[in-house]
Amino acid sequence: MTGWHEQLAVPRAPFIPAVVWVDDPAGDGFVALSRDDDEPRWRALVEEDEPIITQVDDGTTRPGETGRRPSSSCSRPSLVAAMLIALDVREGHRVLEIGTGTGWNAAELSRRAGRSGHVVSVEVDPAVADDARRALAALGCAPLVVTSDGTKGYAADAPYDRVVCTASVRTIPRSWVDQTRPGGVIVAPWGTDYGDDALTRLEVREDGSAAGRCGIDLAFMRVRHQRRDFLEPTADEVNDADTTQTAHSGRELFEMVAFARAAFTIGLRVPACYLTVEDVTDDRRLIELHDVRSRSWARVTLVRGRDPWTVHQLGPRRLWNEVAAAHSWWQEAGRPTPDRYGLTVTPDGTHEVWIDAPAADRRWSLTF
Ligand SMILES: C[S@@+](CC[C@H](N)C(=O)[O-])C[C@H]1O[C@@H](n2cnc3c(N)ncnc32)[C@H](O)[C@@H]1O
Incomplete structure (x- = not known):
C-alpha cells in the first residue's frame, strides 16, 4: 500500500481554520493556537500525520478559554x-x-x-x-x-x-x-x-x-x-462503595484496556459500559467503568508494586465483574483480535456480531 501522501491529492492547509486547538500544557483541556501568533507551529500541525482539533465544546468555548471536549476536527x-x-x-x-x-x-x-x-x-x-x-x-x-x-x-x-x-x-x-x-x-x-x-x-x-x-x-x-458520558462519584460515594481486591495481573489489566487485545471484545460482551483510563502519576493508574443510565460505576486503582489492586463498585450493575467475565471469555475464545470480527445489521436494525464468518458458532446480537 502506498503512503497517505500518495493517496491524498487535495492540499490540507486551505481547509484548516486560522485558529485551532491544542493540548493545554498546564492541564487536561485544550487551548487555542492562532496562525497569526505562531505560524510555524500551525503549519507544522497541518503537515504532520495528526488530527487537528478545529472546534471544542460545540463552539461554546472561545479562544482564551480552556476547551474540554473536541467537537470538530480535521482527521489524521x-x-x-x-x-x-x-x-x-x-x-x-x-x-x-x-x-x-x-x-x-x-x-x-x-x-x-x-x-x-x-x-x-x-x-x-x-x-x-x-x-x-x-x-x-x-x-x-x-x-x-x-x-x-x-x-x-x-x-x-x-x-x-x-x-x-x-x-x-x-x-x-x-x-x-x-x-x-x-x-x-x-x-x-x-x-x-x-x-x-x-x-x-x-x-x-x-x-x-x-x-x-x-x-x-x-x-x-x-x-x-451517540456521545459517551461518564460519572464522577463524590469522595463520600466512593467511601461507601463496595470494596474488593482483584487478583488480575498488570498484564491482564493492560489487555482489558488495549483495543488490539481484549478491549474490543469486552465492549461487544458488556453493553453500555464506558471505559476511562487515567494515569495519575507514572506509578498510579485509574481504570474506571461508567454506565450513566443505571448510575453504575467501578474503579480499579493500580499502584505499581502494590498488587492486589483495590476495586470500588457502585450502583445496580457490578461493572468490574462484567468486564472481568468478558476478559475470561476472550481468553477462552482464543483471544480474537478486532479484525476477526464482523457485523451484520439485519433489516429490523438488529446488530449481530460474529467471529471470522457470519455463519460462525460465535455470533450474538448486541444490546445497547
Ligand atoms: C472528525 S470531524 C470530521 C472530519 C472531516 N470529514 C474533515 O475532513 O475535516 C467529525 C464531524 O462530525 C460532525 N458531526 C457530529 N455529529 C454529527 C451528526 N449527527 N451529523 C452530522 N455531522 C455530525 C462534527 O460536528 C464534526 O465536524
Missing part, C-alpha cells in the same frame, strides 16, 4: 487515507459523507467521484458547515454541504453508491442502509461504548441488511447524538 491523514481506500469511490459514484468538518475529506471524495459523480456531505454544526462551504468553494469543489443531523442520512439525493461517516457511531443508522443501493458500501468507525472504534466496511444487500468486517483502530469523535 493516514486514517483518512485508510477510510478512502476502504470506501473505494469510483468516477460517477453518488457519495454521502456524514461529518463534513473542515470539508477536506469532502473535497477528496469529490475529486474521486469526478464531474459525473455527486457528493453530499452532512454536518450537524451550522458554523462548521459554513466554514467548510467557504473552503470548498475557494478550491472550486462543489459537493452539496447540508446542515443537518447526518444520522438521518440525506434521503433527497439517495440512493448512494457509497456512504462514509467521519465521526464514530455505536449503531449504524437504519437510514444509511436504506439510502445505499444494494451492492453499495458503508464505511464508518464503529464500536461500543467501551474503548476505541474499528474501521468497519459493510456491503448492503438486496434484502435490506448490511454486512462486513471490522478492521483497524479508529479513535474518532462520536456523532453528537
